[in-house]
Amino acid sequence: MLGRMSRSVRLFTGIAVILVALFSCSSPIVADPNSTTTQPNTVENTQKPATKKTENSQTRWIEIDLSEQQLYGWEGEKLVYDFEISTGKKSTPTPIGKFLIGRKYRYNRMRGRDYDIPDVPYAMYFYKGYAIHGAYWHNKFGIPVSHGCVNLRVKDARKLYNWSALGTLVVVHE
Numbered sequence: 338m339l340g341r342m343s344r345s346v347r348l349f350t351g352i353a354v355i356l357v358a359l360f361s362c363s364s365p366i367v368a369d370p371n372s373t374t375t376q377p378n379t380v381e382n383t384q385k386p387a388t389k390k391t392e393n394s395q396t397r398w399i400e401i402d403l404s405e406q407q408l409y410g411w412e413g414e415k416l417v418y419d420f421e422i423s424t425g426k427k428s429t430p431t432p433i434g435k436f437l438i439g440r441k442y443r444y445n446r447m448r449g450r451d452y453d454i455p456d457v458p459y460a461m462y463f464y465k466g467y468a469i470h471g472a473y474w475h476n477k478f479g480i481p482v483s484h485g486c487v488n489l490r491v492k493d494a495r496k497l498y499n500w501s502a503l504g505t506l507v508v509v510h511e
Contacts, residue, residue: 398506399438399469399497401487403431406479408469408487410497418500420493421478425485432485436463436507441498445470449484458491459498463507470494 397417400409403424410418425431438461445460445468446453458471469487471494478490487509489497 397501398508399501401431401469401507401509402511403433403481403509404511406481408489408497410500418493418497420489420497423472423475423478423483423488424481425483426481429484431481431483431487431509432464432467433509433511434464436509438463438469438501438503438505438507441501441503443498447486452484459489459494461498461501461505469497469507 396413398411400411401407401422401424402409406422406424408418408420408422409416410420440460440462442460442462443458445457446455447457447460447468447470448454454474458473460468460470462468467485467487469489471491472483472488473491475482475488478488482488
């Protein structure tokens with residue numbers, strides 16, 4: 338009886354480990370509040386991610402103020418950049434918290450349930466499928482219209498992309 342029980346425990350543990358491994362590698366899931374199903378966000382990269390982490394990431398940081406729809410670039414306590422942005426709508430909000438830039442792509446294809454945008458410029462991913470990037474397809478900066486990403490004018494996104502490094506702190510708040 339004891340041998341059979343320990344074999345069952347080992348089998349259960351093995352299945353649990355396999356499930357954890359499978360789900361830890363899955364794409365981020367975005368829920369549509371009007372639907373009972375979910376769909377993973379997909380990101381198609383047109384070039385390799387940046388891999389250089391510099392010391393600037395320690396003193397430089399990015400503040401995203403959702404209530405003001407502004408992005409601030411800081412070097413320590415000195416304000417370097419102040420850009421008008423467009424963040425997530427109420428139905429697809431931008432996540433709040435402290436994050437680090439984990440991936441950077443000069444051009445990137447972004448897809449979701451109701452969008453497919455090629456060649457998104459200056460994409461900097463800070464949390465799962467959420468990025469700070471240039472937006473050439475709208476001019477509604479100052480108004481939350483995105484699917485959760487932080488949209489900048491392309492010229493502003495270029496400046497921020499070149500200024501920031503992998504590991505740069507991103508603080509998002511109301």
